[in-house]
Amino acid sequence: MFALCRARLLQEVPLSLGSRWTSSIVRRRRRALFKAMADSSTHPAKVQRLREKSARPAVDTLRYIFETKVARVQTQEDRKRLWYDLRYNRYAPSFLGQIKPQMKLWTAALHESQLPVARLPEVAVCGRSNSGKSTLVNYLCGRHSANVRRIPGSTTELVFWKVGRPAQLCLVDLPGYGFAEAPEEKRLQWTEFTLWYIRARKNLRRVLLLIDGRQGLKPSDREMISYLERHDVAWQVVVTKCDKVVGKQLAKRLTIMKEDLSQFRKMAADPLPVSALKRHGMEALRDVLSDMKVAKEFVKDGIRRRVYDMLEQKRLRNAERRKRRKERKAEEAANPKPVDEAHEKEEEDEGIESKDLHEILGTWGPSPKVPAQEAPTEVRKVHVPDDRNTQRVDAFMASLFPDFSEMRAGASASASRSSGAEFSQYNLAGASAGQFEVHLEEEGRLLSVPADEGEAIEEDSESESDEEMDSVKPEVRHFEIKSDQGQGRQGLRPGQPVKTTKPSKIELFPGQDSRVSLRRVRPQKDQLYSEDDVLSPADYAAGFRRWAPSAPSPEQPGLFMAEARRRYEREWATELEDVDYARGGAPDALKPKKEKVREDAQEKRVRMPFITHKGDKPILPGHGKWRVLGRPPSKILKAKRTMDAAKALNVKSRYKRKRNLGSGLEWDEAKEKWANWYQKNRKSNWDRVQEASSPKKEDVEAAFESHQERRRKRMAQTRQGMRHSGGRAREVNKPRDEAAMPDWAEK
Ligand SMILES: Nc1nc2c(ncn2[C@@H]2O[C@H](COP(=O)(O)OP(=O)(O)OP(=O)(O)O)[C@@H](O)[C@H]2O)c(=O)[nH]1
Numbered sequence: 236m237f238a239l240c241r242a243r244l245l246q247e248v249p250l251s252l253g254s255r256w257t258s259s260i261v262r263r264r265r266r267a268l269f270k271a272m273a274d275s276s277t278h279p280a281k282v283q284r285l286r287e288k289s290a291r292p293a294v295d296t297l298r299y300i301f302e303t304k305v306a307r308v309q310t311q312e313d314r315k316r317l318w319y320d321l322r323y324n325r326y327a328p329s330f331l332g333q334i335k336p337q338m339k340l341w342t343a344a345l346h347e348s349q350l351p352v353a354r355l356p357e358v359a360v361c362g363r364s365n366s367g368k369s370t371l372v373n374y375l376c377g378r379h380s381a382n383v384r385r386i387p388g389s390t391t392e393l394v395f396w397k398v399g400r401p402a403q404l405c406l407v408d409l410p411g412y413g414f415a416e417a418p419e420e421k422r423l424q425w426t427e428f429t430l431w432y433i434r435a436r437k438n439l440r441r442v443l444l445l446i447d448g449r450q451g452l453k454p455s456d457r458e459m460i461s462y463l464e465r466h467d468v469a470w471q472v473v474v475t476k477c478d479k480v481v482g483k484q485l486a487k488r489l490t491i492m493k494e495d496l497s498q499f500r501k502m503a504a505d506p507l508p509v510s511a512l513k514r515h516g517m518e519a520l521r522d523v524l525s526d527m528k529v530a531k532e533f534v535k536d537g538i539r540r541r542v543y544d545m546l547e548q549k550r551l552r553n554a555e556r557r558k559r560r561k562e563r564k565a566e567e568a569a570n571p572k573p574v575d576e577a578h579e580k581e582e583e584d585e586g587i588e589s590k591d592l593h594e595i596l597g598t599w600g601p602s603p604k605v606p607a608q609e610a611p612t613e614v615r616k617v618h619v620p621d622d623r624n625t626q627r628v629d630a631f632m633a634s635l636f637p638d639f640s641e642m643r644a645g646a647s648a649s650a651s652r653s654s655g656a657e658f659s660q661y662n663l664a665g666a667s668a669g670q671f672e673v674h675l676e677e678e679g680r681l682l683s684v685p686a687d688e689g690e691a692i693e694e695d696s697e698s699e700s701d702e703e704m705d706s707v708k709p710e711v712r713h714f715e716i717k718s719d720q721g722q723g724r725q726g727l728r729p730g731q732p733v734k735t736t737k738p739s740k741i742e743l744f745p746g747q748d749s750r751v752s753l754r755r756v757r758p759q760k761d762q763l764y765s766e767d768d769v770l771s772p773a774d775y776a777a778g779f780r781r782w783a784p785s786a787p788s789p790e791q792p793g794l795f796m797a798e799a800r801r802r803y804e805r806e807w808a809t810e811l812e813d814v815d816y817a818r819g820g821a822p823d824a825l826k827p828k829k830e831k832v833r834e835d836a837q838e839k840r841v842r843m844p845f846i847t848h849k850g851d852k853p854i855l856p857g858h859g860k861w862r863v864l865g866r867p868p869s870k871i872l873k874a875k876r877t878m879d880a881a882k883a884l885n886v887k888s889r890y891k892r893k894r895n896l897g898s899g900l901e902w903d904e905a906k907e908k909w910a911n912w913y914q915k916n917r918k919s920n921w922d923r924v925q926e927a928s929s930p931k932k933e934d935v936e937a938a939f940e941s942h943q944e945r946r947r948k949r950m951a952q953t954r955q956g957m958r959h960s961g962g963r964a965r966e967v968n969k970p971r972d973e974a975a976m977p978d979w980a981e982k
């Protein structure tokens with residue numbers, strides 16, 4: 236009964252913080268949460284922690300986690316099952332309709348010129364460093380091709396993997412952002428190129444944003460999401476390393492994440508929990524990605540064929556369209572019919588055989604009416620800004636020019652008053668550097684022109700009378716400014732080109748009908764920021780994109796780029812609080828490296844011989860020599876910290892007392908004693924000699940020979956293709972040990 240009530244409650248009240256049906260502990264936690272939220276000085280991480288504590292996991296999320304077993308194993312039975320799966324079951328997943336599809340390295344890029352041709356649809360995997368991107372790419376295909384390390388910063392380039400044979404999808408393993416063990420400049424370079432790639436790549440179908448399940452959403456992840464949203468890229472969150480998080484905790488985290496992310500419009504699907512390393516929850520992701528593969532069927536000359544190339548597909552599609560158009564024209568020429576032109580044009584545009592459709596529909600009811608054509612209006616040529624988000628640019632302009640809207644209205648009015656062709660919409664494509672050149676002109680006449688800039692400006696002034704020139708130079712924007720706004724500015728002559736970061740601060744001459752033109756300034760090479768990257772007041776108020784540089788101010792004229800870069804670098808090097816965490820994850824790898832033994836010290840070290848009844852023998856170099864040969868007694872006898880040589884030699888306790896401890900002996904004396912002892916016991920008490928790990932030449936040779944034999948055999952098998960080389964594969968290919976299998980396993 237209690238379980239029933241609980242289930243009903245869980246379903247009906249998902250994460251409702253105000254519910255009455257809670258235990259006192261939960262109520263206390265919620266109270267703490269509200270208190271922390273009300274206090275603005277509380278660290279956001281603490282609020283997040285409290286939020287997770289007091290959240291109620293959604294039932295469907297809990298169910299999904301339970302069914303897919305992505306969370307941390309908690310029972311011995313599950314642990315055994317997982318161990319068995321990983322050890323004995325071969326991993327050959329079906330992806331893109333192929334079993335264990337091939338992963339072929341296409342290219343690794345860190346520059347635009349190195350990018351491959353856009354032949355395949357691409358899915359990029361991005362996320363913070365060490366979030367498991369390369370591992371996910373590997374395990375999607377069931378392979379170990381991409382480079383994986385425990386240290387953050389293992390992938391330093393954009394790695395393009397062609398997946399499948401024939402290749403049907405391109406997986407792009409992006410370098411991570413946030414903390415990484417790499418030089419500062421390198422990190423900046425790869426981060427910038429990654430951002431550019433995401434923004435500019437046309438065939439990028441989706442970005443998988445990987446979030447470490449142990450950490451949840453970090454500020455840099457939020458930045459990345461807002462970046463993706465801003466540039467209209469479809470994205471999806473994949474929560475990795477779920478095998479490290481307890482199920483209930485994971486469910487809570489996912490529920491909160493879903494709630495937070497549901498506001499974004501470019502989120503293609505809900506956050507997906509996976510554990511790449513334990514191979515759980517990957518099927519759902521494979522299904523999602525399989526829908527994006529390139530495979531199109533074309534029937535040509537009665538032969539059906541598949542095309543796995545987007546460029547080829549486009550070419551074929553165009554050829555097909557051309558052919559159809561040609562046929563239609565030929566048909567029309569053969570039997571001409573009076574056809575409504577507009578109607579036909581519509582059909583052509585939509586590419587639908589709507590004529591037939593209309594005929595069919597005509598038998599059922601009234602035929603669709605063709606809307607009456609309006610008289611053609613004069614179409615004004617308008618240059619639309621390159622930016623997708625016009626409002627953002629407007630806001631940006633308004634922040635620079637407080638009276639922007641008025642100016643714009645005035646400009647468009649004057650444009651329509653004059654011939655209508657000269658003045659177009661503004662275009663900020665050239666203002667990406669955040670710097671403008673401002674020229675002051677009198678109505679219709681340039682006031683003064685400096686020698687170096689003269690040509691360009693003259694062109695501008697001519698363009699007013701020359702319509703052709705206007706179409707060639709669409710970036711130039713002219714608009715009038717009311718003369719009563721200017722108060723005069725010291726040292727500014729009319730016509731003088733002024734480079735400024737804030738044109739609105741340039742005051743005009745009172746009483747003059749002046750004009751300001753914004754001219755494109757060629758962006759310098761390292762200027763990678765667009766006007767879109769500047770922090771707008773609206774963003775600032777909403778708390779977004781705090782890392783973005785604010786608009787340039789008179790206090791920092793010309794420092795825009797330097798400031799931008801400084802802030803950017805600082806922000807992407809953020810979350811240094813995670814360094815300890817990252818180091819904690821890879822303690823061995825990040826330990827300070829041991830200093831190499833100096834060569835002179837090596838020379839000083841005495842090469843210990845071992846003693847046989849025939850005399851000294853040099854110790855063979857190599858791994859495990861102590862195991863094969865036993866320790867030379869002199870070392871043991873002479874070691875100060877070894878209290879009992881018999882113990883060190885692993886001699887049985889009954890011999891302990893009889894052994895010579897050798898304290899204070901010189902090397903030669905110890906050697907002599909050992910040889911004597913060996914000779915004495917060799918025949919009568921062979922066991923005792925063996926237990927003392929005394930070295931025996933024959934044994935050594937026999938062991939070596941058997942090792943060589945095994946090696947030869949293994950090499951022969953590898954050559955015949957009977958087994959893979961490599962440690963893990965050998966284990967997997969071992970025949971099943973039936974006895975070792977648990978009871979519940981299928982035999
Ligand atoms: N337990 C667990 N560990 C994982 C999982 N996925 C990745 N790892 C481990 O996380 C570490 C980093 O994995 P990578 O795939 O190199 O991470 P990355 O995001 O490519 O890192 P960078 O290339 O440096 O940005 C490795 O030690 C992996 O074994 C997972 O699902 N579960």
Ligand SMILES: [Mg+2]
Binds near residue numbers: 369370382390408
């Ligand atoms: Mg990587």
